Amino acid sequence: MTQHADVVVVGGGQAGLAAGYYLRRQGLDFVILDAEPAPGGSWQHMWNSLHLFSPAEHSSLPGRLMAAQAGETYPDAGHVVEYLADYEKRYDLPVQHGTRVDAVRRVGESLLVETDTGTWRAKAVISATGTWSRPFLPAVPGRSTFAGRQLHTVNYRSPADFTDQRVVVVGGGNSGAQIAADLALDGQVEVTWVTQRPPRFLADDIDGRALFDVATARRRALEEGRDDTGGVASLGDIVAVPPVRAARDAGLLAAKPMFSRLTADGARWANGSHTGVDAVVWCTGFRPALSHLAPLNLRGARGHIPTDGTRTLGEPRLHLLGYGDWTGPASATLIGVGRPARDAVREIAQLTAR
Incomplete structure (x- = not known):
């Protein structure tokens, strides 16, 4: 049986939850499909000693400040998982955990989202699957023969x-x-x-909040036609x-x-x-986890999906959220994903109202 929603969000980590917050505020009918069996996104898989770059008050999703962690200036990954689980519950976000999305296809005036538990038909889709599930390994000579x-x-x-x-x-x-x-x-x-x-x-006094400010300043400069400041990459x-x-x-x-x-x-x-x-x-980075979008045939000559903000140019009903600066400045961070999530949902609300 095919289920229906105005919007299907693919991915229930920080980007998917930020999208859910604004979708709830817009009054849209939506569902968040998440492959993870429990809340917390990729944060529940981080290494034991990992801490955020910023204090809790500068590491929050829209609408709800992250509480400080006792004894820690910079919260650890477990604290972030607790925050995301609480966020999901507080805003009563309709997250279906343990649901893997296999494909998104065009079907007439709708997008069809195929999962391992059934099919959804939507007016718009937000892909927020991040990169953690797609680690990159370089083709280094001898890698296949190393016995360790x-x-x-x-x-x-x-x-x-x-x-x-x-x-x-x-x-x-x-x-x-x-x-x-x-x-x-x-x-x-x-x-x-x-x-x-x-x-x-980077200088010792620079943390995630400062980096967000730098990324924001770069975005404003580019929007206003001024010289590129170089953003975070210029600092280190x-x-x-x-x-x-x-x-x-x-x-x-x-x-x-x-x-x-x-x-x-x-x-x-x-x-x-x-x-x-x-x-x-x-520790060689990641690639965007976008294989579920392959049926839409959106990749350009170099394998990149062109976007205007978060909206894909080849499919205006699809938005990409949280994959890095190409889908919004600092959008792969807790503090940075709010603005592009808000803008994406605003566009989707206008689209679905037509």
Whole structure:
């Protein structure tokens, strides 16, 4: 049996919930379909030591401030999961957990959303599936012949899994720096941190709130036709959260250049040097999880789906929310997703009213 709704939101993490908040305010009939069996989105899968970049009051979704976490300036991932679960309940958002969306198709004047539990027919769809379910692994020579353990950021949990091992952490972004710091500060792991270019740490007093302000200033400059300020990328790549700062200041985060290849038992650099390695943690980023949109044939020549804000140019009834700056400045963050969610829902309300 096919069910009907004005709007189907695909994904029940922070972006999907922000969309739900504004859909509720607009009085639209909607449903949020989430593959996760419980609330919290990807935050329930983060590594044990992960903390937000910002204090709780600067890490909130629209309508409800995140409460401070006792004893923590920067809340941990578990606190975020609790906040998202409470948010979902407080606003009585119709989230169907444990529902995987397989495909979105055009059917006449509607969009058909096919799931593993049934089908939905909608006037509009918001895709808010994020990137966590699609980790990226680079094609490094020797990766298939390395006999040690390989895992991505999504699989890392704690240094206890690597006691007395030699671990190479690959990646010069926040995840790479934080996981390298986590392992190095433990003292029971031999850590080598490698990056494509020398790591760029942001000033110690810059946190997520400041980064949001910088991203917002860039958006305004571009909208007003002024010069591109460069945004967050102009400041650096790594937020110096307390553990990263501690490891850096202790001399434990001296990055090496990227190795040229993996061998069966280690890594070899361009100068011929070789290091024995038991495990490699690939902190090499993610790609948008958009396979469910393949039937709409929206990708351009380079595989990118063109958008105007959140609205896809090839299908005006479809909005992409929370995938990064290309779908709204800072839209992949808790504090940043509110504005593009509001704008997307406003457009959808105008569309469905016609």
